Amino acid sequence: MAEQKTLLGGRYLLKDKVGAGGMASVYRATDQVLDRTVAVKIMLPQYASDATFAARFKQEAQAAAALSSPYIVGVYDWGKDGDTYYIVMEYLRGTDLKSGIRSHGALDPKKVAQIGSQICGALSVAHKHEIIHRDIKPQNIMVLPDGNIKVMDFGIARAKNSHLTQDNNVLGTAHYVSPEQTRGQELGPTSDIYSLGVVMYECATGKVPFDGDDAISVALKQVNELPVPPSQINPNVDGDLERIILRCMEKDPANRFQTADELRRVLNNYMAGHTVDVPEPTRIIGAAAAGNTTTRVMSDQTQAMARPVGGAAAVNAAGRTTTGQFDTGMYETKKNDGMSKGRIAAIALVVVAVVAAAIFAVSGLLAPAELTTVPNLLSLTREDAINTISEYGFKVGSVDDGYSDQYPAGQVCEQHPGSEDPQPAGSEIDIVISKGPEPVDxxxxxxxxxxxxxxxxxxxxxxxxxxxxxxxxxxxxxxxxxxxxxxxxxxxxxxxxxxxxxxxxxxxAPDTTSVPDLTGMSRSEASDALDKAGFGMTVDEEYSDNVPEGTVISWDPSGKQEPGTTITVVISQGPDPSTEKVDVDALGLVGMYAEDAQDAISHAGLYYNPVSESSDSVPVGQVIRYSPKGEVDPGTTVWIYISTGPSSSGSGSGSGSNSESGSGSDSDSSGGGTSDGSGGSSSEAE
Structure with missing residues (x-):
């Protein structure tokens, strides 16, 4: 079902399938939100409905997401889409270590140490979070194009205090599990270190230390047999690396390196050519040498690797039943009822050889090889470094490229071993040529x-x-x-x-409140309303001919405001008392000549509008009458009626037309100046 989806979680667009495991498939995908390529692990349909597997899948995401290391694959997200679960991870370009070993066979010892050191870096972070990986194997180690590695798949990783797997069932891969993991016992950091030892053994020799027809037989060998020393399979494996690997693979966890940091320091010293102080592993079983032939029976927990139906006792390769007890750190010998003459002779020869070697060593015949000073190659060019190595009687080992902030491009930025450590003449010196500072995106x-x-x-x-x-x-x-x-x-x-x-x-958006409507309120009413709404108030006062005295004219600001805002309220003072009326009657307009009347009106702050009208009693050009009368507001228009003398018909009717344009508006004007047709009398008496 998951494989049919094209868009997962509404965000991850699946592109193509890049891998598959026992319980999930992995796809290359595009994160459409962040526009980047990611790897999406999708649980296989047959496991999606299983609550136990779903819990393990979720646990993988949570465990890995909590870890941050350049040697651990990053986990970005996880979720459920429909009836399936998925994990979104960092997309890596490279190949897994298992494929690399199959293609190239045994690796260079220094490369083995480098890989081991980087895996230690990942395990150190996990162990500090009290998380045991439980499945360290080459298939879970991704080798990047630059040669560095990242540890993947925390699918069965488990915090020390969790109890996810029933009966502590072993979920690892038989070729790499520790003896205690085989027996289903409680695991600690040293279990991952054992598995790492197996990985380094395979890197150094091209072969796993224990193999068999099925997982049970391989698991039994993890408990009861010691590995063939790596140097017997690959002579290029030196004694220091061999002791490091075999100490990791000690049967008793107490005899191994106790922390990933401790192992990493030893591996780094080895790569730098420093002295490695790791004891030789014990190679003889004390109990067997004393004639102890006790039959061993493996506990039921051992069968948690792959429980056979019926729970019968497991049988090892030699046909004997075994228990979970073993002689820690000892090579197991086969049960014997007696020694053959050939075996006795062989042992005698070994004893003679050991004694002879001791004699030669004491006499100086087996003195250590003469040590030669290693030249300081740092800052030399590639060509000069190679020539110098030869001049000092050494061989050129690996020549790699790497970034360096200290040495310019083309110069040697690292060498192994260093110039402070004398080495036997003819041994190899590895160098790294600087590519300059690592470019920053x-x-x-x-x-x-x-x-x-x-x-x-x-x-x-x-x-x-x-x-x-x-x-x-x-x-x-x-x-x-x-x-x-x-x-x-x-x-x-x-x-x-x-x-x-x-x-x-x-x-x-601020925390806002609406300012109340203050229309028609008195000053005290407005203050109460604003106070209840959480606002302050300041008051301005203005005269108004339209709003009664003591009533709100306006307020500012209005609408939604933050609580505590001060609102300015304008209160009416009523009409402006400083505005004086103009007494038109006091101007004495009647009888004035039109020009004088106009001047008087203008000087009083009024406007005029002259109207021509015939009159039998008022001389031509003088004011007959005016309107309005009494006190008026400044700016009022006064109509003045100017005599044109008697009418030509003698009827006294006025023309009723304006003889001049006034200097103001016609507001507040009155009077029609219209004659009644009987001699020009006006509608108002003088």
Missing amino acids: TTEVPDLSQANGRDEAEKMILAAKLKVGDVTEKAASGDEEEGTITDQSPTAGQTVDVDTTVNFTVIV
Whole structure:
């Protein structure tokens, strides 16, 4: 079912299948959110409905996600889609160590030590989190193009205090499990160290130390047999590396290296050509040598590797039943009822040889080889270093390339062994040629002002292979819109190193409350309403001809505001008492000539509008009458009626037309100036 999906979790677009294991398939996929290639491990359908397997699958994600090391495959995410589970991991380009051994056979001893040291780096991190890997094997070691490794598959890793697997059943691979794991006993860090010893044994010899027709027979050998020394399979394995490997594979956990850090220090010293102080393994079974022929019966827990139906006692390769007890660190000998003459003779020859070797050593005939000073090759060019190695009587070993901040490209930046450690003439010296400083990937800082809110800004940062730093929230004010990114550091468009931290400020909505409607309220009513809403109040006063005195004219700000905001309220003082009326009657307009009347009106702050009208009693050009009368507001228009003399018809009717345009508006004007047709009398008496 999982294989038919193209988009997992709404985010991971599956591309192609790149691997498969006992309980899951692995796909290359694209993370559409971060736009990067990832590896997605999907549980096989037949296990998805099994609660135990589902719990183990979830445990793998949680265990690995908690670990951070350059030698551990990173886990990004995990989840469930429909009825299947998946884990999203770092996508690696390379090959697993098992395939490399099959292709190339035994590896160079220094390379074996390098691989072992890096695996120790991964185990050290896991063990400090009290997580035991439980399945260290070459298939779970990925070799990258640069030669470094990453440990994969924490599928059966388990914290020391967890109890996931029933009866402590062994879930590892028989060729690499420790004796205590075979018997289903409680495991500690030394169990992973045993498995690592088996991995280094295979790297050094091209073969596993124990093999058989089935998992049970292989597991029994892990408990009851000692490995053939690696140097007997591959003569290039020197004594130091051999002792390191065999100490890792001691049957008794107490006789092994006790921590991954301890083993790593020894391997690093070996690679540097320093003295390695590791004791020889015990190679004789004390009980057997004394004639002890006790039959051994393996405990039921041993069969947890692959329990046969019926639970019959397991039988080892020699046809004997065995127990979980064993002689720690001893080579097992076959049961004998007596010694043959040939065997006695062989033992005698060995004794003679040992005695002879001791005699020769004492007499100086087997003195150690003469040591020669190793030249200091650092900073030399490749050609000069090779020539110098030959001049000093050494052989050129491996010549690798590597990055260095100290030595320019083309110069030797590492050598093994170093110049402080004299070596036998003719031995090999490995060198590493600098490629210069390791290039740092750079990226362009995105413009976060284009983001629609904080979440989108963080996605833009991650998509640019940068890290989200401090995010400052600023309450919106004025025209600022919620979700706007106002500041960022580094600035948009700047080229920076990958994983640089980006800080930014985002506008957030303030905690707001609506300002109440104060229309028609008195000053005290407005104060009470604002106080109840959580606002302060200041008061301004203004005159108003329209709003009664003591009543709210306006307030600012209005709408939604942060609690505690001070609202300015304008209260009416009523009409402005400083505004004086103009007494039109006091101007004495009647009888004035039109020009004088206009001047008087203008000087009084009023406007005029002259109207021509015939009159039998008022001389031509003088004011007959005006309107309005009495006190008026400044700016009022006064209509003045100007005499044109008697009408030509003698009827006294006025023309009713304006003789001039006034200097103001016609507001507040009155009077029609219209004659009644009987001699020009007006509608108002003078």
